[in-house]
Amino acid sequence: QVQLDESGGGLVQAGGSLRLSCKASGRTFSAYALAWFRQSPGKERDFVASISASGGSANYDNSVEGRFTISRDNAKNTAWLQMNSLKPEDAAVYFCAARSGSSWARYEDEYDYWGRGTQVTVSS
Numbered sequence: 001q002v003q004l005d006e007s008g009g010g011l012v013q014a015g016g017s018l019r020l021s022c023k024a025s026g027r028t029f030s031a032y033a034l035a036w037f038r039q040s041p042g043k044e045r046d047f048v049a050s051i052s053a054s055g056g057s058a059n060y061d062n063s064v065e066g067r068f069t070i071s072r073d074n075a076k077n078t079a080w081l082q083m084n085s086l087k088p089e090d091a092a093v094y095f096c097a098a099r100s101g102s103s104w105a106r107y108e109d110e111y112d113y114w115g116r117g118t119q120v121t122v123s124s
Contacts, residue, residue, distance in 0.1 A: 002026040002113040004096045009118030012086055020081040020118060022096030030054070030074040033099050035111060036081045038092035038120075045095065049081060050104035059104050064090075088124045093117040 008020040022034065035050035049070040051058045058070050064083075072079040079096065097111035105111070 002029075002032060002098050004098060004113055004115035006094065006096045006115045006118040009094060009120045011121045011123065014086060014088055014122055014124050016086050016122075017082070017084045018086065018120060020083065020094055020096075020120075022079040022081075022115060024077045024079075024098065029077040031100065031102075032113075033101055033104050034070075034072060034079045035097045035099075035105065036070060037095045037097060037108065038090075039095070039117075040092045045108060047106045047108075048094070050106060051079065052104050053102040057104060059106065061106075083120070086120075086122045088122045091120055091122045093119050 003025045005023045012018050033053050036048040037045045038048050039045040047061050049060045051070045051072055055072045067085045069082040095117045096115040098113040099111045
């Protein structure tokens with residue numbers, strides 16, 4: 001069992017930055033690949049970024065490539081999503097997810113554990 005707790009959301013102007021954190025507790029953090037997903041009202045939950053268990057590789061959705069960076073520190077049981085050049089369309093609830101296994105993944109059903117989410121609001 002892994003518990004995930006997101007933080008760092010808030011209100012930011014377009015063009016600004018936020019850094020989201022995902023703090024994990026429970027089983028060995030370094031055994032899990034992680035991802036960030038996001039969901040806007042009335043829409044499905046979408047993939048944002050994923051990172052391998054070691055942190056050695058990552059993958060991004062095209063909509064955030066070059067603006068967002070996913071990272072992790074296994075010694076701190078924490079992952080982050082650095083979001084730069086934010087746009088109004090980035091506004092959503094952002095969820096951290098973990099999956100048993102070393103490789104990153106893009107699909108919701110590949111993830112076993114989820115946090116409750118943190119709200120990001122971007123004003124234009």
